[in-house]
Amino acid sequence: xxxxxxxxxxxxxxxxxxxxxxxxxxxxxxxxxxxxxxxxxxxxxxxxxxxxxxxxxxxxxxxxxxxxxxxxxxxxxxxxxxxxxxxxxxxxxxxxxxxxxxxxxxxxxxxxxxxxxxxxxxxxxxxxxxxxxxxxxxxxxxxxxxxxxxxxxxxxxxxxxxxxxxxxxxxxxxxxxxxxxxxxxxxxxxxxxxxxxxxxxxxxxxxxxxxxxxxxxxxxxxxxxxxxxxxxxxxxxxxxxxxxxxxxxxxxxxxxxxxxxxxxxxxxxxxxxxxxxxxxxxxxxxxxxxxxxxxxxxxxxxxxxxxxxxxxxxxxxxxxxxxxxxxxxxxxxxxxxxxxxxxxxxxxxxxxxxxxxxxxxxxxxxxxxxxxxxxxxxxxxxxxxxxxxxxxxxxxxxxxxxxxxxxxxxxxxxxxxxxxxxxxxxxxxx
Numbered sequence: 001x002x003x004x005x006x007x008x009x010x011x012x013x014x015x016x017x018x019x020x021x022x023x024x025x026x027x028x029x030x031x032x033x034x035x036x037x038x039x040x041x042x043x044x045x046x047x048x049x050x051x052x053x054x055x056x057x058x059x060x061x062x063x064x065x066x067x068x069x070x071x072x073x074x075x076x077x078x079x080x081x082x083x084x085x086x087x088x089x090x091x092x093x094x095x096x097x098x099x100x101x102x103x104x105x106x107x108x109x110x111x112x113x114x115x116x117x118x119x120x121x122x123x124x125x126x127x128x129x130x131x132x133x134x135x136x137x138x139x140x141x142x143x144x145x146x147x148x149x150x151x152x153x154x155x156x157x158x159x160x161x162x163x164x165x166x167x168x169x170x171x172x173x174x175x176x177x178x179x180x181x182x183x184x185x186x187x188x189x190x191x192x193x194x195x196x197x198x199x200x201x202x203x204x205x206x207x208x209x210x211x212x213x214x215x216x217x218x219x220x221x222x223x224x225x226x227x228x229x230x231x232x233x234x235x236x237x238x239x240x241x242x243x244x245x246x247x248x249x250x251x252x253x254x255x256x257x258x259x260x261x262x263x264x265x266x267x268x269x270x271x272x273x274x275x276x277x278x279x280x281x282x283x284x285x286x287x288x289x290x291x292x293x294x295x296x297x298x299x300x301x302x303x304x305x306x307x308x309x310x311x312x313x314x315x316x317x318x319x320x321x322x323x324x325x326x327x328x329x330x331x332x333x334x335x336x337x338x339x340x341x342x343x344x345x346x347x348x349x350x351x352x353x354x355x356x357x358x359x360x361x362x363x364x365x366x367x368x369x370x371x372x373x374x375x376x377x378x379x380x381x382x383x384x385x386x387x388x389x390x391x392x393x394x395x396x397x398x399x400x401x402x403x404x405x406x407x408x409x410x411x412x413x414x415x416x417x418x419x420x421x422x423x424x425x426x427x428x429x430x
Contacts, residue, residue, distance in 0.1 A: 019281065026039070039285070040281075044286070065277050071249065075255055104311075112358055129164065129165050132340055150329040172356065234247070235247065305367065336376070339376035344365060
């Protein structure tokens, strides 16, 4: 009897090689490499060649991959910019949830009319409210825009979007008689963020002192910070009902702007790109299984994809404009919130289990997830395009400093030129 217990080694090797090769190919076409990793999962998965299947091990490694990705995003976050974006992020997320919710409900009503389909149609809107920030984070890191003003607004809005999505899902499942108590969910969410703020205030100072005091063996910093990340991600999901990636991101914020944060970033970047990130992005493609669909459902799929893209760009972009972001930054923020990724699939599966999901609509939801997941990095590359230096993300004080530095440089250059002319005149006289 053939021993297949080590087959997972072959699968991981195939995923790593295929994501890298297709990543290089997409980069040749001026596209983010993450697009290649997503295409690799689709190509190898059940939707196309069927060479690889989704397994428990792959799911667990993929979950670990997105946790490390978000922890690293927390490490790279500019805390000052994140604080400034707090109120703005809430407005961006709120409008970015309401517009897709209303739009999805309206579209579903057209294709699923009837008195008993109200909750099913609302649920389509709930699915569209989801945002998978992991795709955006990886793309912004690749193009060097993660710590910009617009990048911080996307991260903050995505966290709040996740919370609002949990609330919306809880409300609709409660209406169907299958969900938890809404008040209890809200209390847990509030408790989680209150505890997170206190932990950040206390632990951030302790970590700064610790990194300065014990600087010889840097490896302990990596081990302890990673263990804390995993624990906080676990407690966020299991105790408070908040997504584990949100816990991982907040754990990263605790270690951000500390003396050895660059060392931590380097180590977690290595862990991420050598194993975990390729498996995570490929696993999104492995989840895709397309059912047979009628002509009307295909039309619904096309409209759902268009609505998914436009509703986030309009909703989040409008919120950003209300918060006085520039037109270009508003567009970037809207595009950064488009991807639904694995979040929408999880919500859809919960809806099927609760009897809130019309079976005919699952295929369109899968197509919407594929389209938004692949489109987001491509559109992000376009809206951040340009070789010229981008000053749109700088604060007014930073611009003033740049202009003052430039003026000082001009004065120094003028003084050197005058000295040179005096020396030349003196030499000619001699």
